[in-house]
Each structure stands twice: as structure tokens, then as C-alpha cells.
Amino acid sequence: MGKNLTSRAEDYSKWYNELVVKADLAENSGVRGCMVIKPYGFSIWEMMQKELDRMFKETGHQNAYFPLFIPKSYFSKEASHVDGFAKECAVVTHYRLKTAEDGSIVVDEKAKLEEELIVRPTSETIIWDTYRKWIQSYRDLPILINQWANVVRWEMRTRLFLRTAEFLWQEGHTAHATEQEAIAEAQQMMHVYADFAEHFMAVPVLKGTKSANERFAGALETYCIEAMMQDGKALQAGTSHFLGQNFAKAFDVKFSDKDGSLNHVWATSWGVSTRLMGALIMTHSDDNGLVLPPKLAPDQVVIVPIYRTDQQYADTVAKGQEIVQLLRQKGIRVKLDARDTHKPGWKFNEYELKGVPIRIALGPKDLENNTIEVARRDTLSKELISQAEAVDYIVTLLDTIQENLFQKAMEMRVSLTHEAEDYEQFKRLLEEKGGFVWAHWDGTTETEERIKAETKATIRCIPLDGPVTPGKCILTGKNSSRKVLFARAY
Amino acid sequence: MGKNLTSRAEDYSKWYNELVVKADLAENSGVRGCMVIKPYGFSIWEMMQKELDRMFKETGHQNAYFPLFIPKSYFSKEASHVDGFAKECAVVTHYRLKTAEDGSIVVDEKAKLEEELIVRPTSETIIWDTYRKWIQSYRDLPILINQWANVVRWEMRTRLFLRTAEFLWQEGHTAHATEQEAIAEAQQMMHVYADFAEHFMAVPVLKGTKSANERFAGALETYCIEAMMQDGKALQAGTSHFLGQNFAKAFDVKFSDKDGSLNHVWATSWGVSTRLMGALIMTHSDDNGLVLPPKLAPDQVVIVPIYRTDQQYADTVAKGQEIVQLLRQKGIRVKLDARDTHKPGWKFNEYELKGVPIRIALGPKDLENNTIEVARRDTLSKELISQAEAVDYIVTLLDTIQENLFQKAMEMRVSLTHEAEDYEQFKRLLEEKGGFVWAHWDGTTETEERIKAETKATIRCIPLDGPVTPGKCILTGKNSSRKVLFARAY
Numbered sequence A, B: 001m002g003k004n005l006t007s008r009a010e011d012y013s014k015w016y017n018e019l020v021v022k023a024d025l026a027e028n029s030g031v032r033g034c035m036v037i038k039p040y041g042f043s044i045w046e047m048m049q050k051e052l053d054r055m056f057k058e059t060g061h062q063n064a065y066f067p068l069f070i071p072k073s074y075f076s077k078e079a080s081h082v083d084g085f086a087k088e089c090a091v092v093t094h095y096r097l098k099t100a101e102d103g104s105i106v107v108d109e110k111a112k113l114e115e116e117l118i119v120r121p122t123s124e125t126i127i128w129d130t131y132r133k134w135i136q137s138y139r140d141l142p143i144l145i146n147q148w149a150n151v152v153r154w155e156m157r158t159r160l161f162l163r164t165a166e167f168l169w170q171e172g173h174t175a176h177a178t179e180q181e182a183i184a185e186a187q188q189m190m191h192v193y194a195d196f197a198e199h200f201m202a203v204p205v206l207k208g209t210k211s212a213n214e215r216f217a218g219a220l221e222t223y224c225i226e227a228m229m230q231d232g233k234a235l236q237a238g239t240s241h242f243l244g245q246n247f248a249k250a251f252d253v254k255f256s257d258k259d260g261s262l263n264h265v266w267a268t269s270w271g272v273s274t275r276l277m278g279a280l281i282m283t284h285s286d287d288n289g290l291v292l293p294p295k296l297a298p299d300q301v302v303i304v305p306i307y308r309t310d311q312q313y314a315d316t317v318a319k320g321q322e323i324v325q326l327l328r329q330k331g332i333r334v335k336l337d338a339r340d341t342h343k344p345g346w347k348f349n350e351y352e353l354k355g356v357p358i359r360i361a362l363g364p365k366d367l368e369n370n371t372i373e374v375a376r377r378d379t380l381s382k383e384l385i386s387q388a389e390a391v392d393y394i395v396t397l398l399d400t401i402q403e404n405l406f407q408k409a410m411e412m413r414v415s416l417t418h419e420a421e422d423y424e425q426f427k428r429l430l431e432e433k434g435g436f437v438w439a440h441w442d443g444t445t446e447t448e449e450r451i452k453a454e455t456k457a458t459i460r461c462i463p464l465d466g467p468v469t470p471g472k473c474i475l476t477g478k479n480s481s482r483k484v485l486f487a488r489a490y
Helices: A012-022 A039-058 A079-088 A124-134 A179-199 A246-250 A275-284 A310-329 A344-353 A364-369 A387-415 A423-432 A445-455 B012-022 B039-058 B079-088 B124-134 B179-199 B246-250 B275-284 B310-329 B344-353 B364-369 B387-415 B423-432 B445-455
Strands: A026-028 A035-037 A069-071 A091-094 A097-099 A105-107 A112-119 A143-152 A166-176 A206-209 A221-228 A234-244 A254-256 A262-264 A266-273 A301-305 A334-336 A358-362 A371-376 A382-386 A417-419 A436-440 A458-463 A483-487 B026-028 B035-037 B069-071 B091-094 B097-099 B105-107 B112-119 B143-152 B166-176 B206-209 B221-228 B234-244 B254-256 B262-264 B266-273 B301-305 B334-336 B358-362 B371-376 B382-386 B417-419 B436-440 B458-463 B483-487
Touching: A012 A026, A012 A275, A035 A039, A039 A143, A039 A166, A039 A179, A039 A275, A069 A124, A079 A246, A079 B097, A097 B079, A124 A143, A124 A166, A124 A246, A124 A266, A143 B143, A166 A179, A179 A206, A179 A221, A179 A234, A179 A266, A221 A387, A221 A458, A221 A483, A234 A246, A234 A275, A246 A266, A266 A275, A275 A387, A301 A310, A301 A344, A310 A334, A310 A358, A310 A364, A310 A387, A344 A358, A358 A364, A358 A387, A364 A371, A371 A387, A382 A387, A387 A417, A423 A436, A423 A445, A445 A458, B012 B026, B012 B275, B035 B039, B039 B143, B039 B166, B039 B179, B039 B275, B079 B246, B124 B143, B124 B166, B124 B246, B124 B266, B166 B179, B179 B206, B179 B221, B179 B234, B179 B266, B221 B387, B221 B458, B221 B483, B234 B246, B234 B275, B246 B266, B266 B275, B275 B387, B301 B310, B301 B344, B310 B334, B310 B358, B310 B364, B310 B387, B344 B358, B358 B364, B358 B387, B364 B371, B371 B387, B382 B387, B387 B417, B423 B436, B423 B445, B445 B458
Parallel strands: A301 A334, A301 A358, A417 A436, B301 B334, B301 B358, B417 B436
Antiparallel strands: A026 A035, A069 A112, A091 A112, A091 B091, A097 A105, A143 A166, A166 A266, A206 A221, A206 A458, A221 A234, A234 A266, A254 A262, A358 A371, A371 A382, A436 A483, A458 A483, B026 B035, B069 B112, B091 B112, B097 B105, B143 B166, B166 B266, B206 B221, B206 B458, B221 B234, B234 B266, B254 B262, B358 B371, B371 B382, B436 B483, B458 B483
């Protein structure tokens, strides 16, 4: 098996699709828009889940599970919510098939549901219908719940991991006694997401709020983390919503406060999805294949024995097993590939394609000289290390690689971030360089939509940090309190 | 909050339903037949998942994810499979809602799918459609994959955890080059399930095969583990299927063998579900509430401080924290409930209801005497232990409780297992004692169905172990090679 990847320079989009399939991450299924997540891809997603789940639990959240189906009537209760999701949902109308007279299998029209069920595109409605039963008093608050689930949004143009009809995600849904507490929760989760993106995925992100136009359907404020991909397109990597009392009002969820007053409950929701896999792939990978940050790599180190004779095979494998034991004792995920059915060159190629951070080669010469050859996936550089120093070296190198990937990604983002003083420059920057463009905006949805129609760029976020100097909108010349961040986006 | 549970003797079924809701395990949702798994219930399910997932990985399996939706045509390819599942499936027919002229939300008839999609009741068909692309040669085999997923079976009569329209499960799907290897895999997973049931759930199970009539739709052999509940009804706790080449033939999955011949692939599938929660609850719990085996208890130990004065509060909580630290160092999941808003009596009640295996009470007298009061949930007995011995005592006691629950459940099963020599005795045993009844059967589906119609008892399994003396069928008097295990079942 050769890699034969299309290069990024040649066709970035093709490179991405080929890489996802060839590195055994995912593939299209026979169901339109739905993907199969393959074992290797899924093992990376499991690494992500494990860390996120720990972070959620450390911030006081518990997991639960709510139904896949949402009655149409629930879905309709929050007006802006149904507007946002009605156009892209799978609808269950029947509950039985039957064998027709000609022997074919058909829907049994007698088994029509009285009320259609929507396959959840997100679970605010079914969850707030449940919270009504759980919340009477301030003593029942806060409720801090997360669920790991599959959701369905009927996308017409799909792309593996980035936009699929069904995807996997987590959705947090919290209920609070005060507005302040709910806002603090929504902000906290944005910070948790940023923390995860930067320290585990090695993907630098900008934190901010969405413009009204880009907000979640039903939210008063959407906090987000935005990342920059190598091709100059931005990717929204996670969102956290302050929902105000919208869902509490739609589902009549009130609580009696300490002073005896009856008030609607305040809400947040927040989610990240298998889309993060897309962000991870597009941030670090190169023309040789996937590049994984050590903290999320299912195998952090792979050891490949090099040999000709049976004796050499036995000796290098035995030494490899020794090193495996030593590295495992340090908590490192290491694999010895002792398969005699594949040549070392094939293995090198394979682990490069699959993004294993460190590859150790071990041949007869190394046994003589007490060395190992250590190859880094991120820099593609190799070094001879004495076996005595190997364990310490590898432990340190994993941290170095993690850090280097973040730095490289940060430099990439910096090189892809520009400021535009006027609309011509704005358009030129987008065309010639892509990336993030800081620009003044008058704060209206009209202007935002015109810019989008004319340039395909959207406001990615109004960053928490960044320049806050007032100026004039690049399109209308009207007053702008600060520059915001535009980009073309996935 | 009082427990006020209906007693098991009064109404076992009502007791179960009340317990599930009051112990915060699950509740019915607004969607017919679908449950909400509440945080406490879900945390037990997470404990189960974690151990099962480890056992699957230790036996060489990897996780992956396949689509929720199955095109109707896939579903129809394996004839007996569609017969088994067509009557109980949710069918997606449309992919959009719209706002009608009167402002209501309705299905957009223009958005009708060309081919209906079935919400997976099980994933053999979509997975074997995928395996066709993955398997060319014997080198691609075996494929050992598991997925954790939600599935939907449109049950008309539902019961929390035991039978719900949507439930959570894992489904393993493996592909093999030989019949022998596939059978060995199916048997291995039955043993893994039995191991989990007995050593983690403390639920004794009988291993065996299903009669042809009770087999999975599409299987050549179904291996199962069967448990006995306190009310004398059996519960199928897990199944593992040898699927022969049925799905490989239906989906045209062939591989070239070492000798160059082209053969259909051999298959297994195996699953356990949130139904295990029902088995866990009904095996051990009592009229005071849930009883959890320590290995699956989210909190294994809870410490409740007893105090009147602020000083006593400070002192007992401080000592409690000390004990928490010591127990955590031993890997014990322990919680100190220092809430000043609830009285000790309320807390005792609460943790009894929730089945926490060990409760430690710690009052001013204990501080004086260097003691703690240790209460066991399984026996409801209490003992004063010196603080110096506390940690070792608790470590040992958790094992003792785990073992005791298994022994009690085993005794319960033994007392609920009988042998019938003729049909009258068979019916009398079922009516008067319930439980498992060993009886001779002539091996035909006709006899099995008549017995079921007349007694509501089904063949639970043809056990791997057990008496193999020949005799005469209790119904027909025809030859029987051995007794099989009958019971009324959940």
C-alpha cells in the first residue's frame, strides 16, 4: 500500500478526503451523508472523549441520556429554534414495515404515527420538557448535565467529519437560578473547550462571541472557539450558548426562589462534535499523511524491528519488547510491530500515514552499538540515541512534539491573520491570502450579510481579546466600536 | 423525602417501577416508550460500559461507529432478518418540516425520501454492507469490531430498562475466514458476558444455546446468558450469535483464501444493553431500595457526619475528610456528605435507597473513642470499628459484600430452580414456585410453542452444563436427548 496522497498545494480538499480514507479514519457509508468512523479514527475520538469527559466531570457535570426522538410539537415550542432546525431534520412517520403482495418490503401505512417524531438535531426541547419535572425549587438548581449522543441534521453537501447528516457529539444542558450564573457557566465551557483544543489537540483557538446572525437558534449569546486551517479557512470548533429563559418559558420551567418568588429558570447549552476530528486533521497533517499530537495519539510510539536473519528477528524483537516494557511503565502508549508479513519500509510508510508521533527503528547495528533510531513524525527528522537514554529521551520528546505542533499551528495562524482598513483591502486579503481578517463592522446584520454575499466571508467571532479601537465599517463607513474577525469558513 | 416503596411481596412490578424512579435511575419521557436515563442511573451504566469495554479490548476488539439509518433495501436483503425486525421499526420518510399557512409546523411533503430509512434496530445489514468494501483477502480477516450505540425497536409494551423503544447497547460484529473461528468467537463472547455478569454484577447466569425458535433473526446459533430474578422470572442478559455465512451471502462479502479460492466470510454478532440495569436492580435490591455490588457502585462508601454544634460539625467533617483521603489512596470511590441542609436520618435513607454498599457514620462519640460506625447495605447490619483498622476493614468488606451478593443471588436462583418429570408437575411448579424448570422436550418448535401458549413459559436455553440424561418430552412423550431450561421471562 502506497500513500500516493494528492498534495495539499495541488488540491487541499482532495488531499483531505484522501487522507481521511487512507489513514483509516472514516469513509462514506451507503447512507447518503452518513459516515462510517473506522476503528483507527474512532480510537482518536475515544481519546478526545476521555479527556473532555474528565474535564466536564471536574467542572461538576454528570452524564445522562435523553431520547433520540423529539415529538414535533416539542420542537415547535421555541419559535427561533424550530426556524433554525426545521429545514434539516429527519422525520419518523411510521413504526412498521410489511411485506407487500409482490413480496417487496414496504412501509405499513396502517402504522402511521399520530404525531411525527424528529430525530434530534440537538436536544434542548426534549431536555427542557424533562427539566420541568425535575425543577421546583432553588434547591433543585443548578442542574449540570451532559450527554454523549448522535444527532442528525439533514445537510445537503456533506464532508467526512466536517459536515455529515449524522454526527457524534456531546451536548451539555444546564439550568440555573440566576442569569449571572448561567452566563458564567456558558463562559466557563468556552474556556474548557479552548483549553482542550490548545492543550490536547495542539490547535490554537480564538475565543469570542458570535454576531446575532450567527448565533445558535434560541440563544441570547453564543460563545465560540475558532480555529484556522492550513488552507486559510476558519473552522468553528466548539460553541457554548447562553439561552436566557427562552427554553424555560417555552416549556414552562419555573422554580420558587429563596424569597418565595416564582421565576423562570436560566439555561445554557454547549457542544463539540466529531467535527473536531476535521480540525485536528487539517491543522497538523502534511503531504505524507496524518500528524497527531502525542496527547491524542492512540499509539504514541511504534517500534519497528529491522532484520534479515531469523536470529536478527529474534534479537531485535526481544530488545523491542524490553523497550516497550520500559516505556509502558512511564505511561506511554507504545506498540511493537513485529509482523513478519510486512517489510520495514511498508511499516514506516504506514505509521507516517497514520500520524504516530515517534517511530523507533531497531536493527542489528543498533544492537551492537546499543542505540535506537528515533524518527519524529512532526519534523520527519531522525536521530540515533543510546539505549540507556532512550526512555528519558522519549518521555521528553513527546512533550516537545506536543509543544512544537502547537507552536507551528500558532505560527500558521499568525501568518494567516491580517487586518483590513478598507473594503478593497479586505477583499484582496481574502482572495490572495485567505485566513482571518480583522476589520471594522457597523454591527448590523444587513452589513454582515452583504459582506458574506459579496466575499463569502462571515464574522467568525467578536474576540474576547484583541484590538478595541473604534473606527469606520469597511462596507458602510458607519461607526464601529472595534474590529471583528472575518474569514471564509468550513 | 421518604422511600415509601411498595414492597416486593405486595407488588413486585410496582416495586420495580417505583424503585427505578425514586432511586434516580430512569424515568419515562414524553416520547412514547423512550426513557430518560438519569445521572445516577447513567453513572452505573458508565461503570458497566467501562468494564465491558476493557474486556472487549482485552479480547482484541476495537470500537468503531456505523450509521444510525439503514436503507430499507439493505434491511430486506437477509430474509429471516427482515421478518424478525420489520414489525417493530421506526421509519424515516421525510427530511424537512415547514411552516404551514396556519402557522403550524408540518412535514414538508416535497421532502420525501426516495428510499425510506430505518432507524437501526441492530446493525448487521449496514455493517456487512461496509465489510464488503473492507474484505478482499484472508489477510483482511478477522475483523473484530464493536460499537456502543442507541437502537430502536418499536415495542408496544415498554418497561424502564427492560423493554424500551430506544435503548443503549453495544453490538459486536466480527468477520472470520473459517466457520470454526466464528463459532469460537461467538462462544468466547458468551463467556465474556457471563464473566462480567458474575464478577461485576454479582448476577449468576446460566450459559447455553437458544432453541431454533428463540434464535436471533438471521443466526444459525444463538448463545446466551440467562439470569433469574427474585420474582421467579428469568431474564436474558446477553446474547452472542453465530451468523454463519448468511449476511456475507446477502451482502456478497467474499474473500480469497490462502489457496486462492473465493469464499463467503463467516460472521458473529453479540450484544448486551441497558437491560442489564434491569437485571442488576431486580437481582439484588430489597424493600429499602437499590442494592449495588461494590464493583459497579458509583460511590462505594459514603461518610455521613453526625453533629449538633458547629464545633462538632467541624471536627466530624475534618475526620471524615481524613478517612476519604485514606480510602481514595486505596482506589475506593468514597464520598463525604457534609451538606448541612439535610439531616443524617435523611442521608441514611437516601444512600440506602441508592444502594451505596457501605455507609460510615461518624459522630462526637466516635471522635472520643476513635471509632466509626460501618453499616452494610447488603445485610443492613452495623458494626463499630476502630479508626486505626478502618481502611483495611473497608477494603476487605467491599470484597465481602461483592461475594455475599453473588452468593445470595446464587442461593435465590437455586431455590428457584426445579425439575419437572411430567407436564402437570411442570405447570404446577410454574404456577406455585416460578423460577427455572428443567424438563424434557422433544426438540420441535411446535411443542415449544404449544407449551408457551399454555403456560407462558419459554425455553430459556439449552445449557452448556447440566444433566444430559435422555427421557420423554413432558408434552408429547416423544424422545428427548436431555432436559432443557424453561421459565417465564422478562
